[in-house]
Amino acid sequence: GAVVSQHPSWVICKSGTSVKIECRSLDFQATTMFWYRQFPKQSLMLMATSNEGSKATYEQGVEKDKFLINHASLTLSTLTVTSAHPEDSSFYICSATGGTSGRALYEQYFGPGTRLTVT
Amino acid sequence: KQEVTQIPAALSVPEGENLVLNCSFTDSAIYNLQWFRQDPGKGLTSLLLIQSSQREQTSGRLNASLDKSSGRSTLYIAASQPGDSATYLCAGWTGNQFYFGTGTSLTVIP
Numbered sequence: 001g002a003v004v005s006q007h008p009s010w011v012i013c014k015s016g017t018s019v020k021i022e023c024r025s026l027d028f029q030a031t032t033m034f035w036y037r038q039f040p041k042q043s044l045m046l047m048a049t050s051n052e053g054s055k056a057t058y059e060q061g062v063e064k065d066k067f068l069i070n071h072a073s074l075t076l077s078t079l080t081v082t083s084a085h086p087e088d089s090s091f092y093i094c095s096a097t098g099g100t101s102g103r104a105l106y107e108q109y110f111g112p113g114t115r116l117t118v119t
Numbered sequence: 120k121q122e123v124t125q126i127p128a129a130l131s132v133p134e135g136e137n138l139v140l141n142c143s144f145t146d147s148a149i150y151n152l153q154w155f156r157q158d159p160g161k162g163l164t165s166l167l168l169i170q171s172s173q174r175e176q177t178s179g180r181l182n183a184s185l186d187k188s189s190g191r192s193t194l195y196i197a198a199s200q201p202g203d204s205a206t207y208l209c210a211g212w213t214g215n216q217f218y219f220g221t222g223t224s225l226t227v228i229p
Contacts, residue, residue, distance in 0.1 A: 009160070034216075043123065043219040043221045045219075095163075106150070106153070106168075106217070110162035
């Protein structure tokens with residue numbers, strides 16, 4: 001099946017610094033990528049949807065200037081958490097799909113996640 | 120806004136037992152309902168997908184049902200095995216995004 005990787009798998013950073021998380025589709029072209037955040041004991045929450053070559057669409061309540069998403073190629077999307085604070089500590093998961101509508105959108109392939117801890 | 124709840128939050132059973140995981144959602148306007156498995160260090164894996172027009176889907180020892188009118192879905196696991204230990208998530212697809220439940224952490228004791 002299709003494989004999505006994330007790097008790094010975990011990262012610790014100091015408050016005020018920025019951290020970049022990569023999401024790659026290894027064996028297919030990811031036209032659409034999604035970024036989720038999962039706090040302990042809570043469900044995955046969609047942060048934003050990005051299509052290759054265009055600006056990401058952010059969900060209500062997600063600061064686009066704080067969570068910068070770049071989807072510059074069909075196999076790579078990056079999430080940069082700028083000026084990170086302890087409350088940004090969470091598990092970040094990306095998913096990818098090869099389509100832009102219909103069935104392709106919900107047939108997503110998920111990455112293994114990145115654990116971010118901000119001290 | 121769609122809210123998805125899963126009960127129980129955690130479940131521990133001896134190997135070989137049959138078990139049922141529950142998922143309830145507040146808005147019946149979903150296109151489909153998926154059950155995922157989440158393992159530490161690995162991505163979510165889709166187990167079963169039930170379209171809104173369907174009532175159940177089966178894959179091996181797994182059977183998922185969907186009752187849109189009552190806003191409920193169940194995942195039935197037969198003859199549980201230690202390898203089934205994982206977190207199970209249900210998610211409703213509304214046409215443009217998933218709404219995930221909080222998950223059920225399952226431990227199957229050898």
